[in-house]
Amino acid sequence: MTATSLTHPLVADLTSTTGVTVPVIAPFTGEVLHEMPTSSEQDVRDAAAAARAAQRSWRQAGFAHRRAVLLKAHDLLLERREELLDILQTESGKTRGQAFEEIFEGATVARYYAVSARNVLRTRRRRAGIPIVIKTSVSYKPKGLVGVITPWNYPIALSIMDVVPALAAGNGVIQKADNQGALSILASRRAFIDAGVPAALWGVVAGDGTLVGNAVVDAADYVCFTGSTPTGTKVGERAMATLTGASLELGGKNPLIVLDDVTPHKAAAGAVYSVFSSMGQLCVSVERIYVARSVADEFTTAFADRTKALSQGPALDYTTDVGSLTSAAQLERVQKHVDDAVAKGATVLAGGRARPDLGPYFFEPTVLTNVTPDMECFAHETFGPVVAISIVDSEEEAIAAANDSEFGLNAAVFSGSISRARRVADRLDAGSVNINEGYRASFSSTDAPMGGMKHSGLGRRNGPEGLLRFVEARTVAEATGILTLPRTGPEWAAMTGTMIVLLKALKVLRRR
Numbered sequence: 001m002t003a004t005s006l007t008h009p010l011v012a013d014l015t016s017t018t019g020v021t022v023p024v025i026a027p028f029t030g031e032v033l034h035e036m037p038t039s040s041e042q043d044v045r046d047a048a049a050a051a052r053a054a055q056r057s058w059r060q061a062g063f064a065h066r067r068a069v070l071l072k073a074h075d076l077l078l079e080r081r082e083e084l085l086d087i088l089q090t091e092s093g094k095t096r097g098q099a100f101e102e103i104f105e106g107a108t109v110a111r112y113y114a115v116s117a118r119n120v121l122r123t124r125r126r127r128a129g130i131p132i133v134i135k136t137s138v139s140y141k142p143k144g145l146v147g148v149i150t151p152w153n154y155p156i157a158l159s160i161m162d163v164v165p166a167l168a169a170g171n172g173v174i175q176k177a178d179n180q181g182a183l184s185i186l187a188s189r190r191a192f193i194d195a196g197v198p199a200a201l202w203g204v205v206a207g208d209g210t211l212v213g214n215a216v217v218d219a220a221d222y223v224c225f226t227g228s229t230p231t232g233t234k235v236g237e238r239a240m241a242t243l244t245g246a247s248l249e250l251g252g253k254n255p256l257i258v259l260d261d262v263t264p265h266k267a268a269a270g271a272v273y274s275v276f277s278s279m280g281q282l283c284v285s286v287e288r289i290y291v292a293r294s295v296a297d298e299f300t301t302a303f304a305d306r307t308k309a310l311s312q313g314p315a316l317d318y319t320t321d322v323g324s325l326t327s328a329a330q331l332e333r334v335q336k337h338v339d340d341a342v343a344k345g346a347t348v349l350a351g352g353r354a355r356p357d358l359g360p361y362f363f364e365p366t367v368l369t370n371v372t373p374d375m376e377c378f379a380h381e382t383f384g385p386v387v388a389i390s391i392v393d394s395e396e397e398a399i400a401a402a403n404d405s406e407f408g409l410n411a412a413v414f415s416g417s418i419s420r421a422r423r424v425a426d427r428l429d430a431g432s433v434n435i436n437e438g439y440r441a442s443f444s445s446t447d448a449p450m451g452g453m454k455h456s457g458l459g460r461r462n463g464p465e466g467l468l469r470f471v472e473a474r475t476v477a478e479a480t481g482i483l484t485l486p487r488t489g490p491e492w493a494a495m496t497g498t499m500i501v502l503l504k505a506l507k508v509l510r511r512r
């Protein structure tokens with residue numbers, strides 16, 4: 001490759017004036033994919049100022065205009081899917097099917113907020129403290145500039161899940177893309193620009209996490225962060241120092257419970273996808289399985305057999321089931337977790353080793369048993385294709401084990417009885433619980449909130465909750481003049497009796 005061919009045309013859309021680039025490696029080959037320009041703090045401030053200026057007319061243009069633009073972007077995402085899938089796979093190392101999940105999610109979110117934003121954010125009358133005497137309504141004002149910080153693992157879906165509702169609510173956006181995944185973000189962003197989103201309204205910067213990330217937090221009126229719990233905690237602290245709101249979508253150690261009434265081989269088929277999708281580099285994928293003793297042998301054998309049968313390799317088509325890890329750092333982290341577990345006595349039922357013959361960062365989907373609390377992978381997020389299967393003797397034990405974690409992002413229950421699974425779901429400390437599915441049931445339910453309990457985060461994306469993050473509620477209450485409120489002592493003395501009667505009447509009428 002020549003020096004010029006390493007400059008990808010998409011990076012012209014970034015705000016970067018430093019002249020400094022960093023190489024981005026293609027996971028399937030280990031070769032330099034392109035040289036990524038990095039942004040300075042001043043670049044962030046410039047992009048933020050441009051987005052603020054563009055936001056004013058975007059807000060003025062109103063919901064109908066924004067709806068039309070977002071629906072057009074939906075169509076362009078679908079029309080351009082093959083190009084987007086190529087870029088996404090080349091940058092992430094995931095399979096085409098798992099890359100398609102991102103296009104599906106992105107288009108779904110664009111349509112959802114295009115269609116629902118006006119209704120969620122319309123001005124509404126609310127009950128007044130004193131009926132007739134006061135009239136109250138609530139309206140919503142966009143925050144202004146939303147800072148979005150995204151990781152490398154789901155670049156298209158995670159960007160759109162935050163950027164689209166921010167835009168739909170009338171905001172501008174300044175996004176810090178991870179260097180790995182930035183091309184996918186810029187390519188999908190072009191669909192929105194071509195659909196009518198002003199380019200300056202959605203600025204994208206990249207570069208050093210702390211330097212550029214801090215500048216984005218400082219520039220924004222609200223911050224959406226997706227990434228690890230340690231970084232998210234720092235982002236939250238920094239935002240809070242200036243009383244800037246933040247939603248934090250962080251890590252997980254997601255459990256899957258297999259109850260004793262499942263058909264074991266059917267449960268195993270569903271569970272395997274839930275663990276190894278995107279090579280486990282997915283915040284909501286499963287890393288712990290608790291299986292009832294009576295079905296454990298059959299389930300575990302079927303699970304290990306299915307795992308061994310997964311076809312793995314670099315392919316820009318739908319011929320593989322699992323792909324590559326995304327980076328050398330990810331390979332090192334996964335290898336470390338597996339080596340540590342094996343050294344401390346875990347049993348490897350499938351996988352357990354790297355596959356340099358397939359590509360530099362390939363690692364076999366790995367199934368472990370006999371995983372104990374002294375092992376790194378017991379409680380800490382591996383964020384890779386490694387699962388620990390443990391046997392439990394009761395539903396109670398399964399629920400207790402699933403909840404025994406600092407995280408609470410996603411969970412799953414497999415059962416032959418939906419009502420039983422729902423009862424178990426009700427007792428799990430997780431922001432989403434999937435029944436007879438690992439994560440896709442909740443992940444694709446865009447009308448329902450997604451987020452984490454405990455150290456998995458703060459706030460929710462998706463659904464009306466995901467939109468309301470991006471607005472300030474403003475209450476407007478008017479004195480109708482039908483009755484003058486008391487101001488002096490004697491006026492109070494004359495009115496308190498009437499007020500007590502009113503309060504008692506409202507209670508009898510069960511009025512809110």
Ligand code: NAD
Nearest residue numbers: 150151152178209210213214227228231249250251252283
């Ligand atoms: P990370 O925290 O290292 O980085 C995330 C982003 O933050 C990157 O763009 C990075 O450059 C930036 N960053 C780094 N330091 C920063 C700082 N001081 N201030 C502001 N930004 C900074 O996470 P990662 O390794 O890229 O992603 C993997 C993690 O993300 C996993 O823990 C995974 O579970 C989590 N994740 C969570 C969700 C969710 O929805 N809950 C989704 C995807 C990934």
